[in-house]
Amino acid sequence: MTERQPNEASEYSRAPAILVVDDDTSICRYCAKALRNVGYQVIDTTSGLVALDHLRHQVFDLLLTDIKMPEMSGLELARQARALNPGLAVIIMTGQTTLETLREAVQQGVTSYLSKPFEIEEMRLTVAQVLHQRAMVLQKVKLEAIVHQLELSSAFNRTLSLSELCGEIVRVTNSEIGCQFGYFLLQQPDESPRLLMGQASHPQLNEAGWQLLQETYQQQQPIQTTLKLAEADHNVITFPLRVGGAMIGSALFDYTEALPSAQIEGMMLLLNQAAAALNNAQLFTRVQEANSRLQELDRLKSEFISITSHELRTPLAVVLGYGIVIQERSEPPIRTYLDRLVESAQRMKEIIDDMTHLRRLDTRQTELQVEPIVLDELLYEVIDQMHGLAQKKSQTLSLATPPDALCTLYADRAKIALVLMSLLSNAMKFTPAEGMITVRAWCETVQAVPYEHAYFKGTLQPGPWVFVSVSDSGIGIPESHLQRIFERFYQVAQSLTREYGGTGVGLALVQGLVALHNGHVWVQSEEGRGSTFTVALPQRGL
Structure with missing residues (x-):
């Protein structure tokens, strides 16, 4: 019996604790030694009263006790032990097995018995079986308790x-x-x-x-x-x-x-x-609470934009109107100063217009006036309007698409023109002098999803689509910022002394107006090598 059986206590996260009680010292010590050899934690004693004291101060898994002892019988010890620990397994050792003894043993919660004399291997197997049964019962009770608690916690x-x-x-x-x-x-x-x-x-x-x-x-x-x-x-x-x-x-x-x-x-x-x-x-x-605060901040922001735009528009119109009149009648060098004044006032008007458009998008006050648009005519018109600004910055602005490759688009002409001018203005702002800005356009019937092109990649509904891209040779956008550039008021350059200026509403306005047409915007950029913004619009509009 000196060989240890490693699987003996596998049902437990720890080695089971066993209390061995027998007034015969040799049997008590022999049983305890045999159980220790197979991995159990064992305490042995020849006194029922001492055993009861152990049970009061320590939790045991099994009590192995002789049935007849001078101070306290094994059945009485079992009764008191079960009162202290109802989950305790009990095995009695007896030399006289009678029906009455077995009946009383069952009444006291005894799990099994061993008839003396018995072999050590028989004792070990009985202990293992009883502990296994106890583990199964405890597991069932635990699962039932968990199910009950989960039912309550639902x-x-x-x-x-x-x-x-x-x-x-x-x-x-x-x-x-x-x-x-x-x-x-x-x-x-x-x-x-x-x-x-x-x-x-x-x-x-x-x-x-x-x-x-x-x-x-x-x-x-x-x-x-x-x-x-x-x-x-x-x-x-x-x-x-x-x-x-x-x-x-x-x-x-x-x-x-x-x-x-x-x-x-x-x-x-x-x-x-x-x-x-x-x-x-x-x-x-x-x-x-955070959403409520954000909604309130958003409401206050929109209200501020609305009030500010309204209050600034009238005095700005006066400044711009008188500035243009005086500009036309002035001679250098005063005319140079007035050119700057009118240019700044015009820029302020564009900012107010952008914020007004955003406000109308937020409040769903923007309505589309859909009409047929000859795409190449619109492109030449927009490029012509932006050509003077490109010349001032010594930039080359060109249309790389042959006119016969274009088609008719059904959309809101004024809003699509605003989208294109915003993209061109953004490209000019971030492109240095002598830089290149190129506009491309194509019409294509989308069949495969997702649609992939050199300048656009995305999931588009099958059917005829119109694509317009604006490419520049500017500073490009860091990859970490690409997901946020369409957020309103977001600036890639956060410094107060940023070189390029702007309010951060242009691209947000572009995305909002394109979405209003059920379209999509795609951006490709490489820092230091420029950016390409592509607008995809369903040819037949809404």
Whole structure:
């Protein structure tokens, strides 16, 4: 019996603990040694009273005891041991096996018996079988408890309102331990603790209750004590609230009858589910609050844009009108100053127009006036309007598409022209002097999805489409910024002294107007080598 059997305790996460009791010293020590050799934790004693003291101070998985002993019989020891630990497995050793003895043994919760004399191998196999049966029973009980707790905790998923959830947790807890009130102290790093009550009718929590919740949060263990609330003493128990091993707070409930350890363990499992639900509800509440703040900021921003655009438009029109009149009648060098004044006023007007267009897109006030557009005519018209600005910067602006390769587009002419001018203006802004800006256009019936072209790649609905691209030899866009350049007011260059200026609304306006036509915008860019923006529009419009 000196060879160890490695699989003997495989049912357990630890080696099972066995208490061996027999007034015959040689049998007691021999059995204990044989069980230790196969991996069990064993304590042996020849006294029933000493064994009972061991059972009071240590948790055992199995009691192996002789049935006849001078101080206390094995059956009486089994009875008292099962009272201390109802899950304890018991094997009795007896030299006289009678029907009456077996009946009494069963009544005392004895699991099996060994008839003396017995072989050590027989004893070892009996112990292994009993422990295996016990493990299966405990596993079944544990699974049943988990299923029960999951059934109860399913109620926690019915709401994301913190107040409603706390009330639901107290209702479920009431069915388990008969509580009448419950309090939840939620704590997050860098935030003040937040106390929630299961119901508004609960008595106010006093300082002693608050400190008890804080102590539970710090110790991360349940605490049972008495607490005076509303001029009455209550038995209360507190539980830590954990999510994924992290503490998020603590909970306090009252109870009427004593809570056994198994019920407390079940409550801890239940409150782990409750903690996850509370954490989700907190996150949802924060998201809602953040969305509300963002919506309010967005409303204030839109209102500011609307008021500012309206209030600036009239005085700007006066400045621009008188500036142009005086400019036409002036001689150098005053005319040079007036040229700059008119140019700056015109730029300000364009900014106000862009913000007004964005405001109308946000409020869905923009309506499309769809008409047939001869694409090459529109392109020449837009290029002609932007040609003077390109010359001032010594840039080359050209149309690389043969006119006969184009087609008729059904869209809002003014808005598509605004899209093209915005793209050209953006290209000129980020292209140095002597740089190249090239406009290309083509019409194609999309058949394969996704559609791929040298200047465009994306998922387009099959059918006839019109494509216009604007390429430049400018500074390009870093790859890390490509996903954000269409966000309104977003600037690739964030410095206050940025070289290129702009408000960051041009590309946002382009995307909004193109989307209004059920179109798409595609960008290709390489830092230091330029960018290409391509607009895809369904040929027949909406």
